[in-house]
Amino acid sequence: MNIAHLSLGTNLGNKLENLNNAIKKITSLGKILKVSSVYQTPPWGFKSDDFFNIALTLQTSLNADELIKHLLNFELELGRTRVSENIGYQARPLDIDIVFFNDEIINTENLTIPHPRMHERNFVLIPLIEIVSDFNHPVLNKTLETLFDECDDKSEITRTKHQLISISK
Template sequence: MKEHDVFLLQGSNKENKKKYLDQSLILISDELGKVIKISSYFESEAWNMKNYSIFYNRAIHIKTNYSPIDLLKKILNIEFFIGRRKNSCQGEYQNREIDIDILFYDHIMIYSFILKIPHPLLHLRRFVLEPMCEIAPNQNHPMFNLTILEILGLCIDKLYVKKISK
């Protein structure tokens, strides 16, 4: 069975943010595959949200045997287990215990109603690029043919992002 290189981004802005990131990391390791590398925690302002608290984010590199769709299903189960309940208000970002996004899956591109890989907004978000740059600065974006480091250098997002610890 082929192993796939996957990059994920964890985010939390409710109560004990580190606890939610750490709890989801254990489940990612148990349910999704082998954890290869983990970024530091990064604190950031919320992107396109009103009435929010500060986010903690972290990038993770894993090896998995799951297909992109099966991986997404397992991620949604982890989010639900930790307490995330998605509201029916489409288009509005909400405070959350945990959010786990698939940033990259090998070098493939998927653009469907339920799954988009690479993540369609990652190049616009400093809170994604900073932790990704820490663990995989030379990761190539298959759509732009630029590395994460190059994309970070071009990013115009000015929201606060700060590395807080490992």
């Protein structure tokens, strides 16, 4: 079995419903072991409404390529439309990233793991720290806590009181 650590974000529509719908779909890919609290975060790199962000840990029999194909399909099913990469960051109903996959380093045309900019973004680091604080980044060889301490992102990240659906099967 493989362990994937995912980062999910949403800032369009009913954000809590978007996250819950994503969790429901992700449960079809394996067993969700942990889900962070819901964090409210400002948009990163563009102006828009605040995001809700979470991290989760998934145990799955899928390999990383299979997993990303399913996750991208879930994004589409839940309303995400992708436009040219040249436009830059934009508002979206759902974004799902594989931040870590086991302790593998993957660099293909379609997938880069660990996520190449995760260590620069508190909206990824803070939810991950809540569920796997001692995880060691396989490229940077630092814990998530250390990466957070060294991060230049000073965005205000707020833990909300929102509750997500139960993940127990």
